[in-house]
Amino acid sequence: MTVIALFNLKGGVGKTASCVNLAYLSALDGYKTLLWDIDPQGSSSFYFKAKQKHSVAAKKLFTEDVDLDDAILETDYPKLELIAADQHAIAADRDGIAGPALDAR
Numbered sequence: 001m002t003v004i005a006l007f008n009l010k011g012g013v014g015k016t017a018s019c020v021n022l023a024y025l026s027a028l029d030g031y032k033t034l035l036w037d038i039d040p041q042g043s044s045s046f047y048f049k050a051k052q053k054h055s056v057a058a059k060k061l062f063t064e065d066v067d068l069d070d071a072i073l074e075t076d077y078p079k080l081e082l083i084a085a086d087q088h089a090i091a092a093d094r095d096g097i098a099g100p101a102l103d104a105r
């Protein structure tokens with residue numbers, strides 16, 4: 001499994017556009033691809049018209065024992081799946097729990 005994360009402190013430089021397009025191209029190349037949106041803005045999720053189910057709100061993915069399979073949503077594109085973001089991720093970010101939790105996953 002290959003994990004790719006895009007990060008830049010500067011706003012509006014194309015992070016989201018790059019993530020969405022890299023994920024799409026990866027799936028187009030035949031790789032089973034999961035785009036995990038951990039930005040509370042939820043822009044990647046917006047691109048795919050996806051909203052997370054309330055039961056698996058973003059913070060729970062970091063703080064509770066939620067099965068990731070329950071959070072994965074299909075997109076309109078073959079081999080491309082998504083874990084959508086919501087504003088609960090703000091708390092995970094603020095409290096510094098997102099990083100270690102992602103490592104544990």
Ligand SMILES: Nc1ncnc2c1ncn2[C@@H]1O[C@H](COP(=O)(O)OP(=O)(O)OP(=O)(O)O)[C@@H](O)[C@H]1O
Pocket residue numbers: 010011012013014015016017018041043
């Ligand atoms: N290669 C590109 N060519 C032209 N426009 C682009 C390109 N990449 C991104 N954009 C546009 O630039 C704007 C900012 O892109 P994007 O939302 O991906 O940035 P971001 O770094 O994720 O921003 P934020 O910090 O707000 O999350 C968007 O309107 C997007 O459509």
Ligand SMILES: [Mg+2]
Pocket residue numbers: 015016017039041043
């Ligand atoms: Mg963005």
